[in-house]
Amino acid sequence: MIEIDFSGFLLAHKCMRVEYGRLAEVASGPRDTAHQALIEQQIAVTLSLLHHHHAEEDTWLWPTLRHRAPPAVADLDRLEAQHAHIDPLIAAAADTTRPLSQRASVLAELHQAINAHLDDEERIALPLCAAHITAEEWDAFGQRALAGIPRPHLPIVLGLATSEASPQEWAQLRQMLPPLVRVLFGMFWGPASGIRQAPPPPLFQGDRKPAIVRNLMLEAPGRV
Numbered sequence: 001m002i003e004i005d006f007s008g009f010l011l012a013h014k015c016m017r018v019e020y021g022r023l024a025e026v027a028s029g030p031r032d033t034a035h036q037a038l039i040e041q042q043i044a045v046t047l048s049l050l051h052h053h054h055a056e057e058d059t060w061l062w063p064t065l066r067h068r069a070p071p072a073v074a075d076l077d078r079l080e081a082q083h084a085h086i087d088p089l090i091a092a093a094a095d096t097t098r099p100l101s102q103r104a105s106v107l108a109e110l111h112q113a114i115n116a117h118l119d120d121e122e123r124i125a126l127p128l129c130a131a132h133i134t135a136e137e138w139d140a141f142g143q144r145a146l147a148g149i150p151r152p153h154l155p156i157v158l159g160l161a162t163s164e165a166s167p168q169e170w171a172q173l174r175q176m177l178p179p180l181v182r183v184l185f186g187m188f189w190g191p192a193s194g195i196r197q198a199p200p201p202p203l204f205q206g207d208r209k210p211a212i213v214r215n216l217m218l219e220a221p222g223r224v
Contacts, residue, residue, distance in 0.1 A: 002135040006126060007172050008142050012053060013118045014164045019046050020093075020114060024107035027100050036100055043107070045156045047094045049149065050114070054083050056145050061133075065125070068132040075124045082117040089113060146176060158185055 023043055030036035062076050089110040093103050129138065149157055158181075162170055174182060 004135050004138045011169045015160050020107050020111040024104050027104040045153045052148050065128050
């Protein structure tokens with residue numbers, strides 16, 4: 001039996017573990033309106049990614065494990081309950097009718113909740129998947145998750161992935177991408193991601209406040 005490769009799944013977790021804490025930090029005090037727009041863009045894209053990640057689990061993974069591993073139902077209930085706790089935080093963090101600075105505390109709470117949930121998910125769900133899900137089913141699950149990312153979000157999502165991935169993790173993820181996406185990332189999105197993560201302009205060099213969004217290129221992919 002072929003073993004499941006969890007590397008892509010764990011890379012997504014690695015990104016989620018750090019992103020909302022970073023966003024909470026910069027959301028409390030953007031430099032200007034352009035900086036604020038860039039933060040809002042990153043919040044919208046990463047929250048969409050998180051919601052999609054959870055929806056795929058709720059739709060297929062948890063029901064499949066419930067059916068195949070009845071003794072684990074109580075643990076799976078716990079993971080689903082954590083999703084139910086996190087969903088209102090996602091909605092509150094995405095609510096642009098509230099000022100960005102007021103959502104910084106929600107993002108910080110989301111950061112804590114996500115990390116606790118991912119700890120449990122990796123401890124509970126991954127061994128269950130290894131025992132009850134085939135490698136072919138897992139690969140199809142990953143492909144559905146990738147295909148569900150809206151095309152306009154891909155440059156930012158892949159930029160975020162490259163910012164957290166090891167060379168080996170990125171090489172494995174790259175192999176999952178359609179050929180055209182690999183070309184676009186190599187020629188345009190990857191270089192733009194590097195620009196997006198570049199040091200701030202000289203005007204801000206004296207600012208000691210952490211600046212995860214480091215420039216004003218709103219169209220460039222990457223993380224803030």
